Every structure is written in C-alpha cells, then in structure tokens.
Amino acid sequence: MIKFSLSAALALCFSTYAQAAPAPADTIYRNGYVYTVDAKDSVQQALAVRAGRIVYVGDDAGAQALAGKQTRVIDLQGRMLMPGLIDGHMHPQSGGSRLLNCSLDYENLTVPQFQARIQACLDKDKKSDSKRWLVVVNWFQQGMLPEGVETSAATLDALKTERPIIVRSSFGHSSQLNSRGIALAGIKADTPDPAGGKIVRDAQGKATGLLEDAAQDAAMNLLPALTVAENLAASKAALAAMRKQGITTFLDAYTDPETMTAFSTLQKQGKLTARGHFAVLIDLDKGATPKSAVAELLKQQKQFDQGPTRVAPSMQVRHAKLFMDGVISAPAFTGAMLEPYLVNQGTAQQPNWQPGPHNGPANYFSPEALTATLNELAAARIDPHVHVDGDRAVRATLDAIAALRATPAGALVRPALAHDEIVAPADYARFAQLDVTPVLSLQWGKPAPDTVGALKDYMGPQRYAIVEPQSLLLDAGARIAYGSDWPVDPLDIWFALKVGVTRTAAPDAGKEYAGTLGPQPGMPRAAVLRAATINAAYTLRQEALTGSLEVGKLADMIVLDRNFFRIEAEDIANIRVLQTMVGGKIVYQADGMH
C-alpha cells in the first residue's frame, strides 16, 4: 500500500523553500506552559499553527519569527496548553440523548427529592399525552439516601400524572416503573423472571416495578426509537459537551447506523467539532458467523468511513466492538471471574462471606469463536475493541490474542481491552508482551457506593486489593489509555484524571468514602495525561497525527485555566478548559480567554 508520508512531504516543502522566509502562521500561542506529550513530555513556551497543523513548537522568539500581519497572536499568560483530549471509549449518542432527557444527574437523592425531581420534569412537559412514557435517566440507584432505602411503583404512583414512567439507573442494570408502566409492560404476579433478568417482588409476590437486567426489556421494548431529529439533537448535544471538556477525538465504543447518520449529517454541515471513530458491534448470537458479522461491519464502513484523517474533523469506521462478559458489580454479577463471587452465609449483623456457587457467565465468545472472529477482523484490517470486566474474560481474550499474534495479519492488529476492573496478577505483564492496550475509565478507581459498599464483600480482600488495577498495569509496562465510558458516569474528564492520580472520591462524597480505593497508589500525573492523549490516539491509529503537540501534527489542543502539574492533586477535578482548537479552528472558548 502506498502511503502518503507526512514527514517526507514536510521535508520536501522545507527544502524547496529553505532560502525563502517561511509563510506566516495563522495562530501563535506565546508565553505559555506548552505541555507537548512528546517522547520526553517536554515543556515549551510557544507554538505556531498554519493551515490547521502545528508548524513550530519552541520558545517565544522562534514563534515570533513566524508572525505576519494576519497572524492571531494569543498570549497564554503562563497558562497551560496541551494536546486535545482523546476519549478512547464513550457512547456519545446515548450520552447526548440523556442530556436531552429528564435526568437525575447521578445525584444522591432522598425519596422526596427523587419524587420532586421527576414531578418537575412532568410539570415541564405538560403537552405530552397521557400515553407517552416519561423516561428518567442517570438515576444513581446505589446512592439513594438514607443508605439502603428502596423505591417501588408506589414511590412514582404518588406523583401527579397519568403517564407511564420508567426511571433508568445510570449503570443500566435496573429500572423502576410506576403502576401504569407495570401494566403496559404486561407484568403480572405470575410473570416469570426472564433468562438473565429479575422482576423484583414484595413479600406478597407482587412486582414492585423494579426490573433488573434482561427484565427491563419488557418496558424498554415499548419505548419508541429515537427519531432522525432526536438523533441529530443527541449528536449535537454530545459534541457540545465534548468541546467544553476539551475532547478533540473520540471512539464511539458501540455504534449503530442511526448514530453514524446523525454524525455524518453534522460533518457535512461543518458542525463536527471532534474527530469521530466508530466501533461496530460483532455479535454472533443471532446466527451470524465471524465472516458474516465482519462483512456487515465492512458494509457500514463503506457507507460511513470518510477516508484518511485530514485537517477538518471527519469520521472513521475501523473498529469492532466485542463483549466478552458483563459487569462485576451487584446485583448483576455478569463479570466472568476465575474464582467464584462470595456470598454471605452469615447474617447481616454477623456476616460470613464465603465462595458461592457462581463465577459469572461463560465468556460470551468461546475460544474458537473469538479466535475465528479476531482472525477475520485482522484480515479486514479492523482493530478489535473488547469489553472485558472480570479476570476470566481478560485472560481468555489475552489467550486468543497470543494466538492471533502468531499470524502475519494478527501481528499488525492493535487490540484494546476496555474496563479490566479485575485482572489476575499473572496477566499484568501480558498486556505489554502482547502489545494490548487497556482502556480504563480512571474515575472508577475511587471509594464509592458501588466499590466500598459492596465490592469488598463479594470479591473478598485479595481481589478487592487489586480492583481497578491502573498503576498495577502501568508498572507492568502496559500502555494505559483512557476512556470515559460516558454516560455510565457524567462526562467529567477532569474529575476522572484527578481520580487517576489520587484514587480518592470527591472531597464532599461523605466520610464513608474517604481515603483511597485499596492500597494501590495512583498513577503519576504525566502517565494520566498520556492515557488521555497519545495512548488513546494509538488505539485509534492516530498517534502520528494527534495526541501530542509536535511539528507536522494536527492542531488539536486545549488551553487550561490552571496548570495540571502545579496544583494540588484534588484541584485537578476543578480544571476548566478555556479554549478548544481542532484542526487549527477554535471550536470552544470560555469566558476569561481572549
């Protein structure tokens, strides 16, 4: 394959014009703390941009030499300039659409607060007819106050409305319905639990309206799909949220044609303000073979992939999403574990946690199916992005990649393993050995209702000590990349990067969540920034073009209101992005930046 070489082109360009004065820059940033994320993480003073690319990184005098009459010169006043953030795993469409829904904002709420928030949504939307579902999202179910308080249909029946209501937990594993919703979903006293799901019932056996995992489908299947206009609104909302956070490139870790249609509409309108990468699901459940599933992916690639990366943001479809298991958290326990989940064989007062009968489901791909799929993907030059949460899912995937590496096409693949909440210590070094990138949601590495509250008990002390193995993998030589997994959590990358450094919750999280998650240290600050820039770029094959501030690269960068390296670690969560530039174009500017 003949590849256009950027460095060769630049060399040619410079030699041709070696004697002439260089063309003036479009934009110069001077007097700053320019954190480059180059091979040495060097810090410079100034940077110049021409035609959407970085043409100079160095000191003020050197940048000044590129100033012309039309050059915009930005005095950073010592502020930090760094590469734009690269989110290696997110769900922009559901994130964006949730921004448009009635949202409980992941807050810790009492039952009266929960009711008041939902009533306010109903009151705001008086025009909707009584048949229309009210969908409430971002419910932090485990964080309800006081601890252990439960909701039921009666909690929602107390509201002034005729409408069916569904309140969806932020984790996606449970939903609460009102009585109208239960009736519409056809759930009766004798309705059996579906496979992989649970209809929660009261002491009399009556459904409480709380549905877990697959049981949610009874209601979810009744919700109308997003319309074209709603899809477009969701993409717009997602891009607005990204610009504000400083995200200049993202991976949609589980896309669909409707989402890609919405983003391509915005791209054609010149409104795509981040470089979009899209992973198509490979699912062998419904009779698909590895060959037919990859063929379907390639069909979508043909329709939506816009070719090589260029200055203006565009779309690429070069990743496959595979699920190897579910999640290790309660009450799902669908993470595939090497050892069983513990169960309490004592009482609530005198607990006695012992290995239980289950270690999670069988891996969602058998070894044969995974190997066949990975080979098929490698032949098609598609990189696999694999969901692995428990240590058994991680191991099985590493085993399959070890076999893949022995093939010529497989040697060139860039596999990413998303989540990795628990990894067996024997497997830490295999990430580096096999050149597999863990894509981690750094914000999970903190004490929280779903970690301290429960994980400790059903994982037991040995596994709890190594949960969220960020620095353990880093020390074993792994290239750690960051992925927000938005909207599982709010899109708050600066908080996530703070947790990556401190492994602590927010200072106002409550004293039961004080201290760090387990004995592991946090990651060094420089490693945290590399995870959210150059390393995430690597998983998208963009590291020659983005992810660091170096001559020849695309001018994707952000200006921060405070210096990531010179503030208290806790203060990292408060960083605000003052300006976001993508391909040399300013796409976001906050007050206080001029």
Ligand SMILES: [Zn+2]
């Ligand atoms: Zn995800």
